[in-house]
Amino acid sequence: MKRKIILVTDGDEIAKKAVERATMNIGGRCISRSAGNPTPISGEEIAQLIEKALHDPVVVMVDDIGNPNLGKGEQALAYLLTNPNIEVLGVIAVASNTEGVKGIEVDFSIDHTGKIVENAVDKNGFETDTKILYGDTVDILNSFSIPLIIGIGDIGKIFGVDRYTNGAPLITKALKEIANRSKVN
Numbered sequence: 503m504k505r506k507i508i509l510v511t512d513g514d515e516i517a518k519k520a521v522e523r524a525t526m527n528i529g530g531r532c533i534s535r536s537a538g539n540p541t542p543i544s545g546e547e548i549a550q551l552i553e554k555a556l557h558d559p560v561v562v563m564v565d566d567i568g569n570p571n572l573g574k575g576e577q578a579l580a581y582l583l584t585n586p587n588i589e590v591l592g593v594i595a596v597a598s599n600t601e602g603v604k605g606i607e608v609d610f611s612i613d614h615t616g617k618i619v620e621n622a623v624d625k626n627g628f629e630t631d632t633k634i635l636y637g638d639t640v641d642i643l644n645s646f647s648i649p650l651i652i653g654i655g656d657i658g659k660i661f662g663v664d665r666y667t668n669g670a671p672l673i674t675k676a677l678k679e680i681a682n683r684s685k686v687n
Contacts, residue, residue, distance in 0.1 A: 504586075504587055504588055504589040505552050505553065505555070505558060505560060505587060505588050505589065506558040506559050506560070506589050506591050506684070507552060507558070507559060507560045507561070507562055507582065507588055507589070507590055507591065508530070508559050508560070508561050508562070508590075508591050508592055508593070508594065508677060508680050508681070509562050509563075509564060509579060509582065509590060509592075509593045509594070510561060510562065510563045510564070510593075510594045510596065510657070510673070511563075511564055511565070511575065511579070511593065511594065511595050511596045511637055511638075511639035511640055512563060512565055512596040512639070512656070512657045513536065513537040513538050513539055513540075513541060513563035513564060513565030513575065514537075514538075514539040514565065515537075515539075516657075516658035516659060517537070517563065517565075517596070517656075517657040517658045518534065518537035518563060518658075519658060519666040519670075520657050520658030520664055520665065520666045520670040520673050521537070521561060521563055521657060521658075521670070521673060522534060522666070523666040523669060523670040523674075524561075524670040524673040524674040524676075524677050525561040525677065527669065527670070527674045527677075527678075528559070528674065528677045528678055528681055530557075530558070530559045530560065530561050530677065530681070531555040531556055531557060531558070531559075531560045531561070532560075532561045533548060533551045533552060533555070533560060533561065533562045533563070535547075535548075535551060536548050536551070536562045536563050536564060536578070537563045537565070538565065539565050539567045540565050540566055540567040540569070540573055540574040540575055541563070541564045541565050541566075541574045541575040541578050542574075543578070544577075544578060544581070545577060545578035545579070545580070545581025545582050545585075546581060548562055548578055548581075548582060549581065549582060549585050549587070549588065552582075552588060553587070559591060559677075559680075559681055561677065562582065564576070564578050564579045564639055565638075565639055566638045566639040567638070568598065568600050568638045569638060572642065573638070573639070575638075575639040576639055576641070576642040579639065579642055579643070580642050580645070580646075583646045583648075584646075590648060590649070591649060591650070591680050591681070591684040592648065592649055592650035592651065592652065592680035592683070592684065593643060593648050593650070593651050593652070594652050594654055594657075594673070594676045594677070594680070595608060595635050595637055595640045595643070595651050595652065595653050595654070596637050596639070596640075596654055596655070596656065596657055597622065597623055597624050597625045597627075597635050597636060597637050597653060597654070597655055597656070598625055598636070598637045598638050598656070599625055600636065600637065600638035603636055603637065603638065603640070603641050604641045604644065605622075605634040605635055605636040605637070605640060605641070606634065606635055606637075606640040606641065606643045606644060606651060607633045607634055607635075607651070608621075608622050608633055608634075608635050608651045608652060608653035609650055609651050609652065610652060610653070611623040611629065611635070611652060611653030611654060612627075612652060612653070612654050612672050612675050612676050612679075613627050613628065613629050613655075614626060614627025614628060614655055614660050614661060614663060614672070615627075615663075616663075616671055616672055616675055618679075620633070621633050621653075622634055622635035622636075622653045623635065623653050623654065623655050624655065625655055625656045626655050626656070626660060626661070627654070627655030627656075627660045627661075627663075627672070628655075635653040649684065650679075650680055650683055650684070652676045652679060652680065654672060654673065654676050655672070657670075657672070657673050658670065658673070660672060
């Protein structure tokens with residue numbers, strides 16, 4: 503059986519705490535060692551940790567630390583997307599102010615108020631006028647078929663709304679949307 507994972511394209515310390523809280527909120531398992539700015543371990547190492555996780559869905563963070571080129575986070579992302587033992591349920595694409603990126607088309611986004619919006623959002627969680635989300639760890643997604651891509655602002659921040667101490671409601675909602683739409687308990 504393939505392991506079912508959700509990828510999150512952020513991994514700094516604040517995002518890590520919010521993703522850990524949100525994963526707990528949905529009853530998933532979080533690979534905290536994949537967090538870092540940039541991603542500190544390889545895709546192969548992350549896959550080994552996914553294999554050892556107690557149950558699905560497994561949430562994995564990847565981050566390029568603002569690198570517009572193919573950074574460590576995107577390299578790990580590509581490895582996981584091509585691993586035959588892993589089924590990617592969806593990706594939560596995180597907006598950033600990185601310049602020189604192509605961006606990725608989102609299916610929808612979660613805005614700074616927690617509302618589902620049709621277009622992409624910016625780093626602060628405000629809806630933009632396009633479906634293209636710009637972030638430092640998202641361009642590689644254009645090379646793969648992803649079942650669901652949800653845009654979100656800067657996880658754990660967004661005017662304090664998404665702090666882990668507040669229960670990380672925005673990232674929790676994004677994870678729930680992927681889990682519900684892929685029918686994973």
